[in-house]
Amino acid sequence: MKGTVGELGEFGLIRELTSRLTATPAVRLGPGDDAAVVAAPDRRVVASTDVLLEGRHFRRDWSTAYDVGRKAAAQNLADIAAMGAVPTALLLGLVVPAELPATWPMELMDGLRDECDVAGAAVVGGDVVRGETITVAITALGDLRNRQPVTRSGARPGDMVAVTGWLGWSAAGFAVLSRGFRSPRAFVEAHRRPEPPYHAGPAAADLGATAMTDVSDGLVADLGHIATASGVRIDLKSGDIDVPAQMKDIGQAVGVDPLQWVLTGGEDHAIVATFPPDAKLPARWRVIGEVLAAGTAGPQVTVDGAPWERAGGFDHFGE
Amino acid sequence: MKGTVGELGEFGLIRELTSRLTATPAVRLGPGDDAAVVAAPDRRVVASTDVLLEGRHFRRDWSTAYDVGRKAAAQNLADIAAMGAVPTALLLGLVVPAELPATWPMELMDGLRDECDVAGAAVVGGDVVRGETITVAITALGDLRNRQPVTRSGARPGDMVAVTGWLGWSAAGFAVLSRGFRSPRAFVEAHRRPEPPYHAGPAAADLGATAMTDVSDGLVADLGHIATASGVRIDLKSGDIDVPAQMKDIGQAVGVDPLQWVLTGGEDHAIVATFPPDAKLPARWRVIGEVLAAGTAGPQVTVDGAPWERAGGFDHFGE
Structure with missing residues (x-):
């Protein structure tokens, strides 16, 4: 044309x-x-x-x-x-x-x-x-095909937190691109074209998900929305969060802790949900944390029991 | 705030x-x-x-x-x-x-x-x-509340063309504003805030409307979409199209034929529809023309039998 x-x-x-x-x-x-x-x-x-x-x-x-x-x-x-x-x-x-x-x-x-x-x-x-x-x-x-919508407000203390899809890949790809590189391609591609696990949303509803969201602003930030809406604390276990070897290599090359990408990188549109403790989750779901009662600090997301201090979330009005 | x-x-x-x-x-x-x-x-x-x-x-x-x-x-x-x-x-x-x-x-x-x-x-x-x-x-x-959607493609030769709502008021208001005036207020208000006859849409469907659209780009242009989609000619009778006295006054003041506003002015969101010739239309609908078979010139809108020559329609990519 x-x-x-x-x-x-x-x-x-x-x-x-x-x-x-x-x-x-x-x-x-x-x-x-x-x-x-x-x-x-x-x-x-x-x-x-x-x-x-x-x-x-x-x-x-x-x-x-x-x-x-x-x-x-x-x-x-x-x-x-x-x-x-x-x-x-x-x-x-x-x-x-x-x-x-x-x-x-x-x-x-x-x-x-x-x-x-x-x-x-x-x-x-x-x-x-x-x-x-x-x-x-x-x-x-x-x-909805007769399912009840899974909102952000249904997470209850005792629930598991589980995720499916990619985490941090787009952020790692962005880090690569913004430093003028074009590879590794898998991460650059992930930044250019996310692959949300669409079918996992309705599947999670069928598995009894109590709250759900897609990861658009970063795992900690988006789980923060669930914590706030549900009035709970969500604690992630960093040892249960997979950081791919290739992402570690990029992190080393550009001087960034790759866990930062996984915890705060948005745009991969993974799906994260909370499930009752007795839910039987297929292997595609990775349990990465648990829902606790909100403490005196109020609803929040913690990693290994402590607030995640490094820059998280994304305010579209910031620079 | x-x-x-x-x-x-x-x-x-x-x-x-x-x-x-x-x-x-x-x-x-x-x-x-x-x-x-x-x-x-x-x-x-x-x-x-x-x-x-x-x-x-x-x-x-x-x-x-x-x-x-x-x-x-x-x-x-x-x-x-x-x-x-x-x-x-x-x-x-x-x-x-x-x-x-x-x-x-x-x-x-x-x-x-x-x-x-x-x-x-x-x-x-x-x-x-x-x-x-x-x-x-x-x-x-x-x-739709169990109604069939009324598209642009169902107008048939013999149908009446009828309209309800305001026509040309926004255009007249725009003419006033663009010349630096702030009155007459009724037209300036009409330009600032259209009043589409929402209830007339479902009502027209119940009255048997064969084709329908709202007037967003101008009566001739929007009926042109119906003519094209239905493969018909639509002929408007200018004598049946009401031009309010106050609009005539504005036309005289600014040197514009007010019929031009009525026929080509958009943004009032009147609703225009075609109806079978035996449809019983309430008084709020004004019959302004009829649907004819497309002639050798193809689907088109005519006014009193002739194409409306003055600038009509609105291409959002033009200046």
């Missing part, structure tokens, strides 16, 4: 973008009308919105448009899975500069479509407008 | 924004978790996304944050109504500069909430990120 977004025009852009989409049986009416219609067999719909900005959440020199699409879809679809729901649909609000090559939004859409495909969902609609900063606003929808 | 968005911080801002919200019985889980849960009794959910940018879709010197919120919600909720559905929920993706006064997003949220209230919906979630340009990305959800 030649030319810029401006040359293609609004309607041309929308036509080209929607021509790239595929549907699923849940899509009752796709793009092109005032609104889309999506099956919601559970009689409830789960919905979540995220916004990604160029320069803030992605860089065009580090990530292809395709990877931005995969990542933007992944972080929203992971939110749906983390409620115990099955992702069904995704809507895109897109801001693009007129001078942007038309291939960029096309490849973005390919990435959104392919990540939706992994999760069993489909892109069903959206809006494109012209503006200075590339902005990708995503809304994901999902269906 | 004192200070800026940056001083409030991401979590402070989210806390303050969500504290302003009210819920409806359809809200099964509101803001604060990975995703919201909204009732979808029909087993299908209707969903639509729009993006508004400062400087492009609104100006802070012309509209208050509250009015931007009302307008942003209205245009999305109108899309839901124009499918024949009842709006249920709204999600907000918000980009704000750190130096923006914190009151701005608060008043925006008040506007979103109040417009949702008019439509029977509620704000259930969202995301806020820091960026240069104020960006308001809205996703609205709705429920």
